[in-house]
Amino acid sequence: MKAVILAGGYGTRLSEETMNQPKPMVTIGDRPIIWHIMKIFEHHGITDFIVCCGYKGYVLKEYFANYYLHNSDFSIDLKDATIDIVSRKSESWKITLVDTGKETQTGGRLKRIKSHINDTFIMTYGDGVSDVNIKDLVKYHKSHGKYATVTSVQPPGRFGAIQLNGDLERPDQTKVDGVKESWDKFKSISDYDNYTKQWMSSARRILKPNGSIWVIGSYHNIFRLGYILQDLGFWLLNDVIWRKVNPMPNFRGRRFTNAHETLIWASKTKTSKYTFNYEAMKSLNGDLQMRSDWSLPICTGDERLKSKDGKKIHPTQKPENLLNRVIMSSSKIDDVVLDPFFGTGTTGAVAKRLGRAFIGIEQDAKYALEAEKRISKVEKIDTNDLIQTPRKIAEPRIPFGHLLEQGLINPGELLQDSRSRWTAKIRADGSLISEDKKGSIHSVGADLQGLQACNGWTFWHIKRSGKLIPIDSLRHAARAVNQA
Secondary structure, X not given: OEEEEEEOOOOHHHHHHHOOOOHHHOEEOOEEHHHHHHHHHHHOOOOEEEEEEOOOHHHHHHHHHOHHHHOEEEEEEOOOOEEEEEEEOOOOOEEEEEEOOXXXXXXXXHHHOHHHOOOOEEEEEOOOOOOOOHHHHHHHHHHHOOOOOOOOOOOOOOOOOOOOOOOOEOOOOOEOOOOOOHHHOOOOXXXXXXXXXXXXXXXXXXXXXXOEEEEEEOOOXXXXXXXXXXXXXXXXXXXXXXXXXXXXXOOOOOOOOOOEEEEEEEEOOOOOOOOOOHHHHHXXXXXXXXXXXXXXXXXXXXXXXXXXOOOEOOOOOXXXXXXXXXXXXXXOXXXXXXXXXXXXXXXHHXXXXXXXXXXXXXXXXXXXXXXXXXXXXXXXXXXXXXXOXXXXXXXXXXXXXXXXXXXXXXXXXXXXXXXXXXXXXEOOOOOEEEOOEEEOHHHHHHHHHOOOOOOHHHHOEEEEOOEEEEHHHHHHHHHHHHHO
């Protein structure tokens, strides 16, 4: 049986080590990672290897090309440049090194070595050092008659929020139902950082060039999340403060009440053309620009999912109005929203209601089941009601002359400002004339006011049915005709 080792990736999570060498060549002790992997396979009777090279593959080739010599004692005759091996210390391995491309993904690398494999084989990654019993694994695979068997490791945790020492009680001696799940525990900050880098790197890999990402956390972890986001190349757009209008009090009275969480919004790169529905968020905020501090209640009442005995199903269930702002602000109808920590499905419920597709990943079967039941009851808002007000700069451009062509205004009609201080006559070519000033609606308006610039669409008005209306309203009518 042959063992295939994928050794072509860039090793971005070890960038300080992999700038000059591929990740499988990073040393553990005095030997590279790939050597340790091969020794494990050798222990289980596998000594025939195929190494899929890519990024800096020449380093791997040079290492194994010189391996026999470097691990042997020899005599060299400088006179005629001959070498006599005194004692051999190298392993009895057969290693086939194949250049499978720098950008090739896992499936592509396997396809490129197809000609080197004619039987059952085992595959691992170039950093796949583990204590898996390979003999038992192969035996298990063959006994089930399947095409492939996958071996995985359950990660130890997820969010890394603080764990309290002992139970926390309210003044009335009732216990606070805090976060005690295993997925919220990490052995060290380093373990949490490594886990965060792994899932963020995976998220970045599948994120579209013009996509964006939101992460949320409390003071326990949000600063580490932001640091890692920047290290991985994301471009920070906003940090949003979710101020909880009904936070849990600080019963011990030793610190300020934790009344907020922080959301970080980032695009994939500095130049990404990410989605931001400015006008929609402005409308949601009473026609005022929405700020980066959001006052919203925590998840309570009927929205909070509870078991039959009245206990919370998920300790950190987020309110739907929070996810509503996140999804509405940064995605379009029919966009795909991925939540890799799906929980009880708040993201999916809101995405479905807003006409977005969604993908949810959740390791806890209980949470996943509750999410599925919850989302099945959600009804999508009618498409016509979902249409959001576009930004003015994104709307089709309407020249002033089009109003003449569509008969919305006529040559010879007078325009005036809202206070009737200035007037201007419309000419057949769409220009204006006012005394000695001639030009566009913008230039004439600016000249009359003695300004460098003027938005003629909002400055000039025209009489209709005895009332002054801004010509911008006629522009909206013209745009509607064009789109019909």
